[in-house]
Amino acid sequence: MKKTEFFEHLLEALEPEEEISLDQDTDLREVEEYDSLTVLSIIAMTDEHFGVTLSAQDFKEITTVQSLMDLIGADQFE
Template identity: 40%
Template structure:
């Protein structure tokens, strides 16, 4: 299990979504309420999670999650995978 900083996690999502500073999100934000969240973002999110946190999440994980906190907790508790950094 890897310790995940919640502020860092939210910042990664902000960068991924290219959110303006005026857009507020936090761990309790529902991803379905975030206008920029779409199927392409989901794929990018899954890749970012693997690269940044060494954790693989699948489609079923995404379907079950309703808030960013669900993703945060999932990432915090999933076993690490072996990844190669280029």
């Protein structure tokens, strides 16, 4: 998947109230909408598009968007 396409999916999962832009270096923990509810949306999104089912443990390790992409697998991105 193209990275830009992935960022769009991630934005859909986060459903930010105000427009925000995401890139690899965005720290997800600083995104207001990143909480226990949107984590479910992210799990669903990675399951649907990558066949990767993230666990609660995985989310303890997630910091930036890049760290989430690393968990999904570098080979999944163009």
